[in-house]
Amino acid sequence: MNLGTIFLNDLRKGLAVTIKHFFSKPFTIRYPEEKRELAERFRGVQYLKIDEEGLPLCNACSMCAKVCPTGAIKVVAAKEKIDGKRRVPETFDIDLTRCMFCLFCEESCPSGAITMGHEFETSALSREECMRNYEQLNKGNK
């Protein structure tokens, strides 16, 4: 047992660390008022992109639905085609209770339509509110 132990050096060091932090600025943010800046690649709720003319990019090829590990996406193509050749989806449903935001849908999309957005506050009181249909997914384009 040395002098340092008798004079509680170890305990004093600990107190010094905590008092140092006592006078430092809090690291946390006050969430609903302040919000974190999201990274560019942030994976939030999906939306469907549109091209310059405002027409949907999605051609209802169902690649995203196939690759989705949880089967959260359901795509049905519309019978009528735009300009007689471009297919568009009639229904495009994403079940957010199943989605695990893995990015596979965005990666697999050949036309670059489905994209992970920055929406992350998805709490809901009912199961129905967790479903996203075609119209809602299109709204993601500001």
Next chain:
Amino acid sequence: MVKVRELTLNMGPHHPATHGVLRIILLLNGETIEDSKPVIGYLHRGIEKIAENLSYHQFMPYTDRLDYLAAPSNNLGYVLAVEKLAGLEIPKRAQYIRIIITELTRIASHLVWIGTHALDLAAMTVFLYCFREREMILDLFEMYCGARLTTNTFRIGGVPYDLKDDFIKKTLEFTDYFPPCVDDYEKLLTKNRIWMKRTKEVGFLSREDAINYGVSGPTARGSGLDWDIRRDSPYSSYDEMKFHVPVYPEGDVYARYLVRMEEMRQANEIVKQAIKALEGSEGLLAENAPKKGLKKIKKAPEGEVYHAIEAPKGELGFYIHSKGDSNPYRLKIRAPSFVNLSSISTMIKGNLIADVVAVIGSIDIVLGEIDR
């Protein structure tokens, strides 16, 4: 005549110090533990069964949910096993990126460990400091792949993105910022007499028992088993990195604590080296990787592979039995926490109740991985 009766105490599954849903049934004599029986499975999701019914590619996000504190590590273990099966050669740059991300993961995982371990022994402040640093690492993950916890970082055959300059700058800033933080934790704990009393000569596990119980990772290195998969059977270019593997022969909680503290510093060094190695290296995807965004392996060769990596908790192994389909016929996850936890009865026998939480903290279990 005094009648002595043993007391059966049920600890968990919702006890504050059992790190999730672990349950331990303790047989007590006073406060001394005569016998114990861990009960697990409260978080069983049948991930191995899920794997049998998904393609190799689709199973990737599920590996995040094993050891949810070190998701990129699980991704790496799985990806390497599939690449071994498919015989893919990964380009250098992708390998370095994988090293950077997984070593940051190791730091993040160890930060949660030291935080919760100290919290179990009532030093709550360390917990908050650790989470502050972990938050910075999670920000880096978010910058790289868009998610913080369940990252789904890598892809079979390589990595999805290159590192941006911004990311490299921030990572280098972090590596400079981090070592003084470890010094702070050490000031609060390492030489603290209360901490030493609580951890020294508690939860003893001998080297023989460690091998016998299949204990791996820092827990084994705290028992004097000089074995680190990164060094001894290197994968993903770890052979190019210079790092020191800390080994302490004491086999108690304090030894495991020292091992992990040193590992955090070493991981920090590896990140620096890997960033240096990144310069001039090329390639994000394997030549023969399934093209177009690595959609899926259409057909894997028939055969069996086992690939183990050094996850933050220990040896994380993926055993894949393939029958040549697009999905594994059987996928077994050798979870380090599961195996490490099986030694707990030996460690806590003869100790007091207060030591149980110290030991649970010191073997660093994650129930998502144990119950799968």
Next chain:
Amino acid sequence: MYLAIFITFVKIFIIFSGVMLTVAYLSLFERKWAGRIQVRYGPMRCGGLWGHGWLQPFADGLKLFIKEDIIPDEADAPLFVLSPIIILTIAIVTFTVVPFAPGFIVSDLNIGILFILSISSLGIYGIVMAGWSSNNKYSLLGGLRSAAQMLSYEIPLGLAVISGLMFAGSLSMVDITTVQSGSLFRIIPEWLLPRWIVFYQPVAFFIFLVCMLAETNRLPFDLPEAETELVAGFHVEYSGMKFSMFFMAEYANMILVSSVAVTLFLGGWNSPTFPLWLLMSLPVLLYALYKGIWRKFFTVVFLLGTGILLLEIFQDIRIPIFWFVIKVIIFLFWFIWVRWTYPRYRYDQLMHICWYWLLPLALINIIVTGFIKFLFM
């Protein structure tokens, strides 16, 4: 006669409400201070425009008050209800002999310090009863632990008090305080160091500090509660108002032992004279220049010192109660500071410290004190 009774009632009312209010706000300040230590804000919501959670204690109180009052089926109901009442009553009754200022004391008993020791040790009954009557294994273990811990630590605590009393020469709290005015050893001038017992009895003061933590069940000696081992120890089954009574008793006990420590060792309501602050502040300011991390802390100390100096210059504000409260707050801050810094001892180690270190140390201290007093005074 009637007037005296009336005045006593007024005093009781003031002290009781003061203590309860301090308890309420201490819980807030613990959370705020802990938050700052842990680089976060602590409560920020309650309190509307003023923010910073200044109404939090009332919100907490209201929540606990309107919660369902649960008595477990298997519990021993009468004891279960009785124990929080016992604990809280005892914690508050003890304030009768605490001298906040000259004349501001409910009852100046001539055995004041003994009264505190004897009454506060009754609190063990409450904890043991709570632990036993809950009929829960965790609370039983907590109750047993606390019985052993509090009984053991009462011994070094008592001995530390005795060595303090050997200088004071009286058991009355008021006498103890008045003895401490004047100069140290009657040689060192008063403006240098005041005649506080802590300067005669640093060892006893240290023992008292350790035992204070143990007696109030605070970290690193909070074994009866030990969240991570025993979930919540002896009050595992308590909820709502009964739980809040335990909670209030814990904080009231903190204030009580701080008051006793201030009275016994730090001169009670006696004010330190101004040069002391100057002398203390200047060197630490220099010290802070060398040691970066202490700078802020000592700057604050220095500013505080200067502020008090200004107060003294402008007006003869030797209000004893002000000094008493300041000293108590310093102790309370110390309680919180220690709690959020250290890990917890184990049960056997706790006992080891008590019987192997503190008790012999206290005994030796008494013997040495006796010799010195016999030879020199």
Next chain:
Amino acid sequence: MNNEKNVLDELKGKFGEDITETSEFAGDLTAAVRPSKWVEILNFLKIESKDKYDYMSDLCGVDHNDRNPRFDVVVHLMSTGNFKRVRIKTQVEEDEELDTLSEIWKTANWHEREAFDLLGIRFKDHPNLERILLPDDFLGHPLRKDYPLKAEESAKKQEELRAALKGEKVEADG
């Protein structure tokens, strides 16, 4: 590479006929052995073999429901001396018991419990062969290939099994 081959050769030389198959795939060495010699061979590998495979990484079962010895039991061993790995496997029939390895490695205890729990492979002389991940009242073994995947079907299967179990009990009483 040559050295690594030696493990399989060593085994073949020592046990001959009992090693039914050896193979090498992607750098992994595999030896299939007869279930009757299971414990003996693994004990040999642990104590006497040249590399001393004293560390058991993993044990798991594989269900081949279209094959006659239905289950594979696969063990991954490692040597803590030179960190080489080898895979040993054997075949077990559904109603057959395999000798337990928990005498050799304590870690096998939990691994075997898991294999029993999820696949229904039984181990002889196991000290505590109970369910480990699933609840005690669970019936059936979900990792078998014939276990239904969907929740409703699984629940139905549970009920069927429960009814069957009750029926057996009634018969036994009668």
